[in-house]
Amino acid sequence: MTTGRTLPDRPAAAGAALASLAIGLLAIGGGCAAPPPPAAPEVQAVWRDTIPEGPEEAAWQAIPKYTADLIPQDLVEPRLLKPSTPRLAVQAATDGTRVAFRLAWDDATQDERPGAARFTDACAIQLPQRTAPDLPDPQMGQAGRPVEITFWRATWQAAVAGRDDTIRSLYPGAVVDHYPFEAPPLQPGSEAQQAFATRYAPAAALGARREGPRDRPVEDLIGEGPGTLRPADKLLSEGTGRRTAKGWEVLIVRPLPNGLAPGGRSQIAFGVWDGAQAEAGARKMRSGWVPMSIEARGTQAGIAPRAAAGAQGGGR
Amino acid sequence: MARVFNWQIGREMSYWYPEARPKKQFAAIFDTNKCIACQTCTLACKTTWTSGRGQEYMLWNNVETKPYGFYPLGWDVRLMEKLGAQRWDGSRYEGRTLFEAAEAGERVLGWRPEEIDYAHPNVGEDDCTKTIDKGAHYHGFHEAWFYYLARICNHCTYPACLSSCPRASIYKRPEDGIVLIDQGRCRGYQECIKACPYKKTFFNPMTGTSEKCIACYPKIEQGLQPQCFVNCIGKIRMAGFISTPDQARPDNPIDYLVHIRKVALPLYPQLGLEPNVYYIPPRHVPRPYLAQMFGPGVDQAIAACNKSADDPDLSALLALFGSTEWVMPRWKRVGDTVMGLREDGRELVRVPVREPVWILKALDQARGVSRMNIT
Ligand code: SF4
Numbered sequence: 001m002t003t004g005r006t007l008p009d010r011p012a013a014a015g016a017a018l019a020s021l022a023i024g025l026l027a028i029g030g031g032c033a034a035p036p037p038p039a040a041p042e043v044q045a046v047w048r049d050t051i052p053e054g055p056e057e058a059a060w061q062a063i064p065k066y067t068a069d070l071i072p073q074d075l076v077e078p079r080l081l082k083p084s085t086p087r088l089a090v091q092a093a094t095d096g097t098r099v100a101f102r103l104a105w106d107d108a109t110q111d112e113r114p115g116a117a118r119f120t121d122a123c124a125i126q127l128p129q130r131t132a133p134d135l136p137d138p139q140m141g142q143a144g145r146p147v148e149i150t151f152w153r154a155t156w157q158a159a160v161a162g163r164d165d166t167i168r169s170l171y172p173g174a175v176v177d178h179y180p181f182e183a184p185p186l187q188p189g190s191e192a193q194q195a196f197a198t199r200y201a202p203a204a205a206l207g208a209r210r211e212g213p214r215d216r217p218v219e220d221l222i223g224e225g226p227g228t229l230r231p232a233d234k235l236l237s238e239g240t241g242r243r244t245a246k247g248w249e250v251l252i253v254r255p256l257p258n259g260l261a262p263g264g265r266s267q268i269a270f271g272v273w274d275g276a277q278a279e280a281g282a283r284k285m286r287s288g289w290v291p292m293s294i295e296a297r298g299t300q301a302g303i304a305p306r307a308a309a310g311a312q313g314g315g316r
Numbered sequence: 317m318a319r320v321f322n323w324q325i326g327r328e329m330s331y332w333y334p335e336a337r338p339k340k341q342f343a344a345i346f347d348t349n350k351c352i353a354c355q356t357c358t359l360a361c362k363t364t365w366t367s368g369r370g371q372e373y374m375l376w377n378n379v380e381t382k383p384y385g386f387y388p389l390g391w392d393v394r395l396m397e398k399l400g401a402q403r404w405d406g407s408r409y410e411g412r413t414l415f416e417a418a419e420a421g422e423r424v425l426g427w428r429p430e431e432i433d434y435a436h437p438n439v440g441e442d443d444c445t446k447t448i449d450k451g452a453h454y455h456g457f458h459e460a461w462f463y464y465l466a467r468i469c470n471h472c473t474y475p476a477c478l479s480s481c482p483r484a485s486i487y488k489r490p491e492d493g494i495v496l497i498d499q500g501r502c503r504g505y506q507e508c509i510k511a512c513p514y515k516k517t518f519f520n521p522m523t524g525t526s527e528k529c530i531a532c533y534p535k536i537e538q539g540l541q542p543q544c545f546v547n548c549i550g551k552i553r554m555a556g557f558i559s560t561p562d563q564a565r566p567d568n569p570i571d572y573l574v575h576i577r578k579v580a581l582p583l584y585p586q587l588g589l590e591p592n593v594y595y596i597p598p599r600h601v602p603r604p605y606l607a608q609m610f611g612p613g614v615d616q617a618i619a620a621c622n623k624s625a626d627d628p629d630l631s632a633l634l635a636l637f638g639s640t641e642w643v644m645p646r647w648k649r650v651g652d653t654v655m656g657l658r659e660d661g662r663e664l665v666r667v668p669v670r671e672p673v674w675i676l677k678a679l680d681q682a683r684g685v686s687r688m689n690i691t
Pocket residue numbers: 468469470471472475476477478495511512513514515516517528589
């Protein structure tokens with residue numbers, strides 16, 4: 001994806017193309033960085049007729065950035081005692097039905113291969129299931145007061161990108177002399193073969209496979225307190241993440257929560273896991289609840305720099 | 317943390333959950349003196365349960381040569397080093413269990429093996445504690461020694477795996493005490509792998525969940541012994557159910573060997589998990605080493621074992637090992653015959669206490685050949 005992608009419904013198409021070219025040059029120029037997005041005092045989901053499809057899109061350069069300070073999860077065992085990822089940059093955009101979150105954080109190591117004592121880099125957003133002034137506990141919600149969580153992980157991103165579902169894709173030197181389900185007369189890929197293979201993969205048999213081929217790198221979860229996480233009834237969110245020189249940039253797109261309409265306010269919380277620090281589950285860096293506003297069409301605050309706003313079709 | 321009673325260490329201890337003993341507790345006895353490290357058990361398990369993708373490295377059952385063999389590498393010594401020197405006072409353990417020694421923020425004192433630690437299951441195999449000099453021979457005491465330690469999940473009364481799981485994905489079946497990981501609930505956090513001191517939970521990188529020995533529960537439910545028991549060439553194993561010491565029954569083979577004759581001992585009881593695989597310790601190994609591994613009952617266990625040939629009941633019960641696929645909840649000796657029985661007393665199997673011995677002449681007259689001692 002190029003940095004200067006233009007959108008078809010742009011009012012001033014020529015100007016937009018020029019502006020995007022300028023941004024592209026700035027990005028390539030190396031010495032001069034693209035203009036930083038404006039800082040935001042809270043998470044501001046700004047209105048966009050079309051929300052960006054990737055975390056790398058130039059559209060994000062005009063969207064205010066909230067910096068969430070992260071603290072170690074040290075309330076329930078197992079705790080994280082050594083702080084790792086200190087902060088997370090959050091941007092958000094809404095088209096009135098969906099809301100997109102771009103999360104970016106520094107992480108020196110790319111941890112995207114599952115294995116014994118290997119842990120994946122990951123991030124998550126959390127919203128109260130009911131939009132109301134009194135919030136459930138920020139630590140995964142509480143009994144009877146659920147939170148909705150969307151979770152992205154690097155191992156899944158690698159699977160979506162096409163990593164083979166073989167042990168050799170994880171351990172290139174692996175030599176396997178025999179899988180019983182690959183022996184004749186079973187035909188490769190046949191139903192009988194799949195059924196036989198599933199006997200040795202009880203998680204897959206239960207439909208709870210945590211690694212392996214998948215079509216999206218995110219999952220939707222419901223929490224009612226620590227240790228209660230369960231899959232949501234429906235997969236609602238989409239996402240994509242990419243590795244940069246400094247760390248990760250992840251886009252999570254989900255429907256606006258129930259009861260939250262454009263112009264409304266709610267709260268959001270974040271979690272980041274650094275695989276290299278053996279972070280998983282409760283061992284994570286997290287935020288408390290952060291106020292979040294959802295912009296309505298036509299009420300844009302007008303804080304976007306002009307050129308970039310033009311490039312993204314915002315600021316109308 | 318709750319307070320629970322652990323009879324293996326002779327005292328109450330702290331545990332994450334309150335005491336909730338199952339109706340019956342799966343248990344096993346392994347006679348280390350008979351194991352030949354043929355690994356038939358390992359393969360029996362492998363072919364039955366762990367032949368899938370992502371399970372390649374997993375050995376729910378493994379047999380390692382002690383003192384230098386480990387799977388995964390250094391599983392016990394690394395933990396011992398972390399726990400530090402501790403003390404028994406007779407049969408009461410005065411040191412700290414893994415639950416009591418948990419570091420800040422943790423539920424259990426544990427350590428996490430790296431991938432490479434699983435890569436050499438044969439490390440130390442048949443390594444002796446000393447080089448054998450030319451001309452050395454056995455003269456009643458082994459200066460150089462090793463022995464084989466067969467290991468499965470201990471289906472502990474106080475499992476560290478279970479207590480460490482923040483999602484409560486691991487459960488202990490109330491009907492038989494078998495410890496299982498709910499594959500629908502596990503999210504692959506690998507806490508159990510760090511916590512289990514015996515390293516008997518394994519992360520499957522292709523399913524992203526942790527898996528472990530299931531004591532062949534579909535067989536147990538039918539009254540049958542697990543695969544690694546019935547395939548054991550050395551007939552070193554017996555599966556059954558153990559009572560607490562106060563409920564011990566002499567006609568229960570496991571109770572008889574563990575509680576009444578006290579010839580079978582738990583592995584690293586000081587860790588506090590009340591593991592339910594009991595070992596008849598190797599008779600030729602230095603006692604301090606064994607005491608560290610099997611607790612303070614070692615001298616008594618070996619003394620009883622050494623006299624087993626003149627002990628009609630003990631030798632009879634040992635003859636039942638490997639005699640049937642059925643679990644034998646009861647047993648009985650009648651003269652020179654020993655029987656494995658069902659719960660209701662019906663007979664499952666009967667074997668002679670001593671197999672008849674046939675001595676063949678070195679020279680086969682009929683064929684005009686001399687027999688080698690292996691023919
Ligand atoms: S041996 Fe390990 S895996 Fe088995 S029950 Fe005990 S703690 Fe859990």
